[in-house]
Amino acid sequence: MKKFLPLTLVLATNSVFADDISALKQEFEQMKDQYEKRIQALEDQGSSSVQTKSQPQVNAFNPSISLILDGRFASYKNNPDQYKLPGFLLGDESGLSQEGFAIGESEMTLKANVDQDFTGQMTVSFGNDAGETTTDIEEAFFETLALGNGFTIRGGRFKSAVGYLNQQHAHAWDFADAPLVYSALWGGGYSDDGLRLSWIAPTDLFLELGVEGFAGEHFPSGGNASTGVGAKVAFINLGGDFDESQSWQTGLGYYTADPNQRESATTTDTASFSGGSDVTGISAVYKWAPNGNYKERFFKLQTEYFYRDESGTVFLLTSGDATTYHGKQDGYYIEGVYQFVEQWRTGLRYDFLSSNNHGEDLIGTNVLDEAGLAADGYDPERISAMLEFDPSEFSRIRLQFNHDKSYQDTDNQVVLQYTMSLGTHGAHTY
Amino acid sequence: MKFRNHVNMKNIITVFAAALLSQQALADKLSVFACEPEWAALVTEIGGAQVEVTSATTAMQDPHQIQARPSLIAKVRQADLVICSGAELEVGWLPVLTQKSGNPKIQSGSNGYFMASDYVELLDKPSKADRSEGDVHMAGNPHVHTSPTNMLRVASALTERLSLLLPGNKTLFESNHAKLEQSFREATVRWQPKIQSLKNKKVVVYHSYWIYLNKWLQLNQVATLEPKPGLPPTSGHLSQLVTQMTTDKADFILYATYNDSKPAEWLSNKTGIPAVSVPATVENWQEVNALLNWYESILNSLTGNALTKNASTPLAMNKEDSFLMAGSNCHARIRKLGSYCSKPVDKDSIEGVPA
Numbered sequence: 001m002k003k004f005l006p007l008t009l010v011l012a013t014n015s016v017f018a019d020d021i022s023a024l025k026q027e028f029e030q031m032k033d034q035y036e037k038r039i040q041a042l043e044d045q046g047s048s049s050v051q052t053k054s055q056p057q058v059n060a061f062n063p064s065i066s067l068i069l070d071g072r073f074a075s076y077k078n079n080p081d082q083y084k085l086p087g088f089l090l091g092d093e094s095g096l097s098q099e100g101f102a103i104g105e106s107e108m109t110l111k112a113n114v115d116q117d118f119t120g121q122m123t124v125s126f127g128n129d130a131g132e133t134t135t136d137i138e139e140a141f142f143e144t145l146a147l148g149n150g151f152t153i154r155g156g157r158f159k160s161a162v163g164y165l166n167q168q169h170a171h172a173w174d175f176a177d178a179p180l181v182y183s184a185l186w187g188g189g190y191s192d193d194g195l196r197l198s199w200i201a202p203t204d205l206f207l208e209l210g211v212e213g214f215a216g217e218h219f220p221s222g223g224n225a226s227t228g229v230g231a232k233v234a235f236i237n238l239g240g241d242f243d244e245s246q247s248w249q250t251g252l253g254y255y256t257a258d259p260n261q262r263e264s265a266t267t268t269d270t271a272s273f274s275g276g277s278d279v280t281g282i283s284a285v286y287k288w289a290p291n292g293n294y295k296e297r298f299f300k301l302q303t304e305y306f307y308r309d310e311s312g313t314v315f316l317l318t319s320g321d322a323t324t325y326h327g328k329q330d331g332y333y334i335e336g337v338y339q340f341v342e343q344w345r346t347g348l349r350y351d352f353l354s355s356n357n358h359g360e361d362l363i364g365t366n367v368l369d370e371a372g373l374a375a376d377g378y379d380p381e382r383i384s385a386m387l388e389f390d391p392s393e394f395s396r397i398r399l400q401f402n403h404d405k406s407y408q409d410t411d412n413q414v415v416l417q418y419t420m421s422l423g424t425h426g427a428h429t430y
Numbered sequence: 431m432k433f434r435n436h437v438n439m440k441n442i443i444t445v446f447a448a449a450l451l452s453q454q455a456l457a458d459k460l461s462v463f464a465c466e467p468e469w470a471a472l473v474t475e476i477g478g479a480q481v482e483v484t485s486a487t488t489a490m491q492d493p494h495q496i497q498a499r500p501s502l503i504a505k506v507r508q509a510d511l512v513i514c515s516g517a518e519l520e521v522g523w524l525p526v527l528t529q530k531s532g533n534p535k536i537q538s539g540s541n542g543y544f545m546a547s548d549y550v551e552l553l554d555k556p557s558k559a560d561r562s563e564g565d566v567h568m569a570g571n572p573h574v575h576t577s578p579t580n581m582l583r584v585a586s587a588l589t590e591r592l593s594l595l596l597p598g599n600k601t602l603f604e605s606n607h608a609k610l611e612q613s614f615r616e617a618t619v620r621w622q623p624k625i626q627s628l629k630n631k632k633v634v635v636y637h638s639y640w641i642y643l644n645k646w647l648q649l650n651q652v653a654t655l656e657p658k659p660g661l662p663p664t665s666g667h668l669s670q671l672v673t674q675m676t677t678d679k680a681d682f683i684l685y686a687t688y689n690d691s692k693p694a695e696w697l698s699n700k701t702g703i704p705a706v707s708v709p710a711t712v713e714n715w716q717e718v719n720a721l722l723n724w725y726e727s728i729l730n731s732l733t734g735n736a737l738t739k740n741a742s743t744p745l746a747m748n749k750e751d752s753f754l755m756a757g758s759n760c761h762a763r764i765r766k767l768g769s770y771c772s773k774p775v776d777k778d779s780i781e782g783v784p785a
Contacts, residue, residue, distance in 0.1 A: 116539060119529065146534035150507050200507045200532050206500030239500025244488065247499045287497060291490035293688050294497060342662040342690070392661060393522075394561060425518065425565075427525040430498050 063112035063121075064424035068171045070104035072097065072417040082267070084407050085180070087355030087375030088329060089264035089271050089314075091187020091219030096413070097177070103128055104417070105170060107138065111424075117146045123169065138169070139191065150200040159191040160212055161198070162233045162253035163304055164283035166190055172428060174300075174337045176400045176415045180351035180382055181306050181331035185279060187219035190255075192231060206239035206249070214257075220277060222262025231257035239430070244292045248285065249430055255279040259312075269319055271371040275312010281305060285430070298339050305332040313362070314371050321364030325373065329355040335384075343390050351382040380406045394421045460595055463505050463536070464715075465514035465524060466493055468575040468724075469546060469584075471715035473513055476589055476606045480599050481511075489709040490688045493519055494565070494660065498526035506531040509542065511595060513588070516545025517552060517572035541594055547572055549587040550580045553641050564658030575711060577642035578614055578725050579750045585610055617722050618751050624733045625751065631732075632678070634671065634703070636663075636685035636694060639710065643728070646750045652680050655693045663693035675701040682732065686710035706731050 080096040097104065104127070111121035122140040126133065141156030159167050165182060166189050178188045198210030214221065216230015232255070239249035255278065262273045282305050289298035307330040314325045331353035339345040357373045368374045386400040395418075402413040462483045464470035470485035477483070484505050487493055493515070496502075506512060506527045514520050528537055535542040552570025559568055574580045589607040593600040618625075629648045633640075636655045644651050653674060657667040675697075683705040685694045691707060698705035708731050712724040747755065 113538065116537070143529065145529070145537045147532060148534045150532040152530070152532040198532070200503065200530065202508050204501070204504055204508075206504040237500070240504075241499065241501045247497065247501060249500045287499075291688070292488065292496075293491045294495045295492040295688070296690060392561070393565060425521045427522050428498065429526055429530075430500060 061112070063110040066109045066111075066421065066423040066426055068105075068107040068109075068169075069420040069422070070106060070171060070417070071102065072104055072176060072415050073101050074099050074416075075414045076411055077413070078409055078411040082407075082409070083411075084267055084372060085184050085353065085380050086378050086407055087327075087357060087373060087380075088184040088353070089262075089266075089273060089371065089373065090184065091264065093188040094183040097415075098128075105136075107169060107171065109426075113145070114142065117144060118142050119145055150202060152196075152198050152200075154196040154198075155194075157191060157193045158196070159189060160214070160233050160255070161196065161210055161235045161237075162190060162212075162255045162279070163281050163306070164249075164251055164285060164302070165304060167429065171419050171421070174302075174335060174345075174347050175349055175384055175386055176398060176417045177384075177402075179304070179333035179335075179349070180353050180380060180406065181304065181333055184331060184353055184380075185220060185306050185308050185329070190218065190220065192216065192218045192221065194229070194231075204240075206237070208235075208237040210235050216257050216259070219262065220259065220279075221257040222259040222273075231255065245290060246286070246288050247430075248287070249283075250285070251281075251283045253279075253281045253283075255281075261315075263317075266316075266370075266372040269370065270317040271373075272315045272317055273310070273312060273325065274315075275310060275325070277308065277310045279306055279308045281307070287430075294339075296339070296342050300337045301335075302337075303332060303334040306330060314359070314367070314373070316364075316367065316371060319364065319370065321367045321370060322362040323359040323364075323367035323371070324362065325357065325359040325368065327355065327357040327373065329353070329357070331380075345386075345388040345390065347384075347386045347388070349382075349384040349386075351380075351384070353380040355379075378408060382406060393425070395419070458596075460510045460592070461508050462511045462513060463509035465512070465520050466575070466711055467713070467715040468581075468711045468721065469513040469515070471712045471720040471724075472581065472585060472588060473511075473592075474715065475610050475721070476585060476603055477592055478602060478606050480596060480602065481592075483715075485715055489711045489713045492688055494522065496520070496523045498523040498530075502527050503530045506536060507533050509533065509536050511542045511544060511591070512536040513544045513546065515547055515572045515574060517547035517569040517574075518567045519547075519572035541591065544588065544591050546580075546584045546588075547574050550574045550583050550642075553645065554638065564656070565660030571638060571641045573639045574642055576640050577646040577750065578618070578721075579646060579754045580642055581721060582611060582614055582754060613719065613722060615755055617726065618747075618754055621726070621729055622747065622751075624729045625748065628729075628732055629748065631681040634675075634680045634683045634697070636689045639686060640684060646748075647732075648748050652678060655683075655685070655697070662690070668693060668697055671697055672700045675703060679703065682706050684708065684732075708732075 074097055076096065076099055080099055083096050105125040107123055107125045109121060109123045113119045120142045123138040125136045125138045127136065128134065137157060139158050141154050141158040143154045144152055147153065161167055165173065165179065166186065182188055192214035194212055194214035196210055196212040198208060201207035212233040213229040214231040221231040233253065235251060235253040237249060237251040241247045257277050259277055260274050264271045264273070284303050286301045287298065308327070310325065310327040312325055313322060315322045333349060333351045335347060335349035337345055337347035355375045357368060357375065359368045361367050364370070382405060383403045384400060386398055388396055388398045390396045398417045400415045400417065404411040404413055460477065460481045462473050462477065462481050464473060464483060464485045466487050467485045467489055470483045473481055474483050486502050487496055512528070514524060534540065537543060547569065554571035556563060556566045556568060559566070585607055589603050592603045625647060631649050632652045633644065633649045634653045634655065635651055638654055638659060641651070643649065653671055655663040655668070657664055679701070680703050683694045683698055683703055685691065685705065685707055687707050687709050694705040697703070708728045709724065712720040714720060717723070
């Protein structure tokens, strides 16, 4: 009775309703009967239906799977085999992608919670290198969920948090290729086997601190100089919102390693570097969307700067020449991406690199020059423009044009790229 | 090998550990992270002064497409409870937030992880997982908040959850919950003429966002402006709709304020069918009765535009409203059986209604 007192009152005071109260009453009674019958029926068949539901599904615990298909058609004015960045020793993946039709890296990611304390994921990439199929474990790591107080440990092989773009898989990039500073200093991106400890502060301003220790096997570390921790990284990230429409993040990263016989292919030889390598980087990202609604329009501005200080010796494996080497190199990129209407994005990127290398010949003459480390005052730069059509969240077709002054002979490059995402709906970091 | 930053890290950790301890001393209140404003409003209604609520999104944002922003990670890091729609609505961003937060209290499976769609019967479960059908949600349609009946189902479950997290305030939560139900029942009665007048009206929607609203109001969804879920309207699809409307004319076109208004207005101009824009969720979740006001604003918008003056149907509550009137005592049972409430409507109270 109590429960329906307000109903009673409202009905009583509402003359529109008065005539229909009996109809309402009848309806209630009918419904009551119907429900009771249905419930009875459900309860009667209850035992059997519950059993079918609780039957264990063999596949239910399988990790979520997502597959990225990437391919491109590339056209270059210059011969891509001539590609170089004067003043820099490059890693394996720093060159241009194959000219003509070629599939890029197809990535498969498997991911699941291990138990209440851990989550795990693995990304395997399949590529094509001079007609040979290559398989690479891009990432394979576990991460803690339950340490508490904002602490997280990640262990295995993973992408270092030393830079902003470094943590993203290539398919999440806004351009078909890595920024020059990533090609030059990080071999396209630094990932290695190791451990990360990170901590998020209990504040409304996003503050993340972290340290990483790596084996130091992968470029730009190389050679596993020490049997323990070959490369170390520390990073700080800050972030927040300006208002409902605008957000930002900025980061500071520091990397140090002692590479031992880190090999880089030059146009004529193979250079092997041993010594110390320190890199410092800063990044800033700004995003805007009207009312914070990213469905239709948004704008993103992103920039990173890295400074590397290397000191040691360089040997040339074929010629047998050698030199001491002190290199100070830096570079940055700045890019803007604008989604001007749903499904369509356009972007502009500028790259700049600079080097100041010195050395004294130990064996042979002009060895720095021979190793490709003498830039002779040349500063590589590049301008890229892209237009993207994204039929859905899962597919993308991109046309990109590069005006590339990586070396003295300016190249014009056109890339038509597709990226298809199959399987589990991915979650993307900021 | 020592980390160069080892000493610094240690100092920083010590300082913040002290800050943490002092924070926990004040932790009588629950810090709640709501993915959408409707859940922020609901948890505020039930939690009252015992909850400190933040909403990740606003009514002007498409909850499918939210950036996993640093500010959101910072909020989730401090949360005791995360309340979201679930059913894959937040699949593109919530997992990043919880995983990066380093906060075990709100991980999937913890008491601090509450997905509203776990407590209602989801409609629109696709028969096959194929994205040629658009961005389908395998669990079913996640926009459960568009029906007050669903809202009350979630409210019951949320009351239990809050009582679990803050047992000392169980009575307060239950009394707030009772007040909320009471206000919903009163409103349902007040709204009957409008609800009745909308019965069986045909509606074209932008996205299948309003499916639970359709069920509540017994609206008949005849088309969507999106050719497939998640894809923007195309001119081809819209012209097809114009043709469809000549033979089977809808009563109104319904879209959310965050949707692009152009397709709806275009179709409205071509066909003469009124286009109605309503907020996708509560706009100001801090205000008193935010949820009720939102449902009422939808009703007002629809009845204001839908030419419903001469409703000829006899006054009888629809299924959803009858359920709502039956009260919460049966909600636990519904969750178990996934069907209607078995508690009979109190006979005395029916007879108490003056004829």
